[in-house]
Amino acid sequence: MTSRRKFLKTAGIAGAATLAAPAVKAQAPIKWRMQTYAGPALAEHVIKPSIDAFNIAAKGQMEIELFFSDQLVPTGELFRAMQKGTIDAVQSDDDSMASPTEVTVFGGYFPFASRYSLDVPVLFNQYGLKEIWDEEYAAVGVKHISAGAWDPCHFATKDPINSLEDMKGKRVFTFPTAGRFLSQFGVVPVTLPWEDIEVAVQTGELDGIAWSGITEDYTVGWADVTNYFLTNNISGAWAGSFFANMDRWNELPEHLKVMLQMAMDQSHYYRQWWYWGGEANLRVHGTKLKLTTIPDEEWATVEKAAVQFWDEIAAESPTKAKVVDIFRKYNADMEKAGRPYRYS
Structure with a gap:
């Protein structure tokens, strides 16, 4: 009986506590x-x-x-x-x-x-x-x-690009650093809100886009206002x-x-x-963009310029130099590893 009374007393306290507790609501997310x-x-x-x-x-x-x-x-x-x-x-x-x-x-x-x-x-x-x-x-x-x-970075343009000469004077929507690099080849980088790009190509404010690969060109509508896609890219x-x-x-x-x-x-x-x-x-x-290509021997000029660009960036600070050193080491490793990592 003593054990039973003790149990009932304990259970009663626990039960009262449970009944007295307010309903627990989920915390606000x-x-x-x-x-x-x-x-x-x-x-x-x-x-x-x-x-x-x-x-x-x-x-x-x-x-x-x-x-x-x-x-x-x-x-x-x-x-x-x-x-x-x-x-x-x-x-x-x-x-x-x-x-x-x-x-x-x-x-x-x-x-x-x-x-x-x-x-x-x-x-x-x-x-x-x-x-x-x-x-x-x-x-x-x-x-x-x-x-x-x-994706990789390619040109999608209204007029075809078959040589470096064709890039000169092209007003192109691109990333800040990509624009800085491409300007040495006569490209004119233009900064606009992302949503304005399609109309800017239609009105002639832009000659093309160097912002994406061909998947994005189709997905966002840029393939509808450009005619050509350059298979060479400045980044993979x-x-x-x-x-x-x-x-x-x-x-x-x-x-x-x-x-x-x-x-x-x-x-x-x-x-x-x-x-x-x-x-x-x-x-x-794809049916909307015609592919064009700058010959390898001519595109090598752009690749060589990139090496000099890396040097310029590395000279700006120790941290930038450290990042460039990592790029150099990585790409050297990939070249030595050979196929399928690199096709020289």
Whole structure:
């Protein structure tokens, strides 16, 4: 009886505590605003599927609201907005969002730093670029989440390019560093909002675009306003990243950080096969753009100029020199490895 009374007393206290406790409601989700450099049509492939999947997997604990190119702030102001906390996270290359770091010049398309899309993740994860990027961004209050590869950089133009002479005077929408490099060949770099590019080509404000490969030209409508696609490229793969405001990142519980990292990695993976397959398929089966090629012996002039460009960039700071040294070592290793890593 003593044991029974003790049990009832204990159970009664526990039961009363349970009855007295208010109903536990799910915590309000952590809400982030993320802006991508991509417009709506491109974002459907390069980021939206991963963000949608993350929001489902987060089960109400966190929700990321995605904004497209220039929706909240102009692309060139993305870094500052994220640093201040106006935007919580960003998908962009360093170059386009004008980040004030020593590695900014290497984002987007750094001339001939890569030949294939796999070069980018290997450079970051096996050759030391990740540590440099992490350190550079942490110093300015931003978390560098991860880097990945996109498409190669080709010209899509209204008039054909069959020689370096044909490039002279062409007003082209391109990345800041790519424009700086290409200007020595007479290309006139033009900066415009991403959403204005198609109309600018139609009105003659632009002669072409050196922003992407052929997959993107078809996806976003640029293949509808240009006529030719130059098969030579100045880079085998765009390099871009996911970033977050450091304070907001640090506030996340560990499991959400892991989930977010996985979503970003999945996004990188999707882009690799989507672009890689799309580039070949549209060259062979596409009907909107005629392919042109500058002969190898003439294009070698551009490749030689890139080596000098690397020297100029390396001379600007010790950090830039360190990154260029990594590019040199990596490309030398790939050349020595031979096929299929490099075809000399």
